[in-house]
Amino acid sequence: MQRKYSFTPILGWSVSRYEKFEGCKRQYYYDYYAKKYDKEIPAQKLDSLKSLTSTHLEIGNLVHDAIATQLHRIKKNQTPQNHTEVINYSHYLVDRAVQEKTFLEVHYGQRDQIDSDDLKDRVGICLKNFFESHWYSWLAEEGIKSRSEWVIEPNDFGEVRINGLKAYCKVDFLFPMAEGDLCVLDWKTGKIDREKHRRQMTGYVVYAQDICRAQAEKVKPVVVYLGENYQEMEHSFTQDELDEFAQQIALQTREMYECCEIVEENIPKAKDNFPRNVRKFCAYCNYQELCGD
Numbered sequence: 293m294q295r296k297y298s299f300t301p302i303l304g305w306s307v308s309r310y311e312k313f314e315g316c317k318r319q320y321y322y323d324y325y326a327k328k329y330d331k332e333i334p335a336q337k338l339d340s341l342k343s344l345t346s347t348h349l350e351i352g353n354l355v356h357d358a359i360a361t362q363l364h365r366i367k368k369n370q371t372p373q374n375h376t377e378v379i380n381y382s383h384y385l386v387d388r389a390v391q392e393k394t395f396l397e398v399h400y401g402q403r404d405q406i407d408s409d410d411l412k413d414r415v416g417i418c419l420k421n422f423f424e425s426h427w428y429s430w431l432a433e434e435g436i437k438s439r440s441e442w443v444i445e446p447n448d449f450g451e452v453r454i455n456g457l458k459a460y461c462k463v464d465f466l467f468p469m470a471e472g473d474l475c476v477l478d479w480k481t482g483k484i485d486r487e488k489h490r491r492q493m494t495g496y497v498v499y500a501q502d503i504c505r506a507q508a509e510k511v512k513p514v515v516v517y518l519g520e521n522y523q524e525m526e527h528s529f530t531q532d533e534l535d536e537f538a539q540q541i542a543l544q545t546r547e548m549y550e551c552c553e554i555v556e557e558n559i560p561k562a563k564d565n566f567p568r569n570v571r572k573f574c575a576y577c578n579y580q581e582l583c584g585d
């Protein structure tokens with residue numbers, strides 16, 4: 293029986309949320325608060341900028357969606373699509389994304405247009421590597437026996453409690469293995485970032501502890517890099533590491549609380565309390581036109 297939490301308005305820590313907060317508080321404000329609390333910028337404008345996508349983001353989204361769909365088919369005991377069908381369908385989704393979505397690179401003049409063929413190739417490489425991995429073979433043959441217990445990208449965004457604090461650690465795929473072990477697979481389509489990804493894996497162990505009531509030593513988190521140079525990175529954690537992680541989350545959560553006027557309701561302070569951080573990453577920010585001098 294998996295634990296579920298009722299809604300509360302207070303903010304919840306996540307790797308991506310704190311990364312944005314630490315990187316540029318103005319971007320953080322625009323992402324999480326501006327639509328509701330910023331009266332200077334039309335909500336339609338904020339929606340338009342927030343919805344900007346990028347080639348890297350689309351590759352990740354398309355690959356994750358295709359894998360999740362395939363896993364759901366197996367879990368429901370439906371016939372999984374063959375490799376060619378999935379890759380062909382991903383090509384259709386790439387064409388649709390290029391036609392219907394606005395890409396950050398085009399919006400800000402970094403490119404004249406998106407190369408859909410390149411996008412299809414990069415998505416196809418990731419999906420091909422997924423289908424050829426030992427994980428897919430194992431899941432379709434042995435792992436299927438426990439499919440009723442699979443957790444595939446949970447709809448609740450992976451909400452957990454870490455020493456009583458709300459956090460989000462959404463797993464890509466969690467499933468039981470032999471002798472009561474739990475495996476967490478995390479699909480990556482971009483560059484290897486060992487420090488960041490290990491931090492994410494720590495969160496997934498905490499997720500399994502809290503939601504599945506698993507012992508830390510029974511959780512096996514594996515980062516699966518699906519790009520051109522396929523790699524895997526298995527992690528394990530001591531209880532001391534998990535305790536240190538919980539302390540870091542508490543500190544980082546309190547930092548974000550300090551930018552709230554009313555913490556319990558997640559109501560922010562005025563925009564001036566969220567200063568810009570002019571840096572090389574500005575070129576990859578959806579809201580850069582709002583910060584133009």
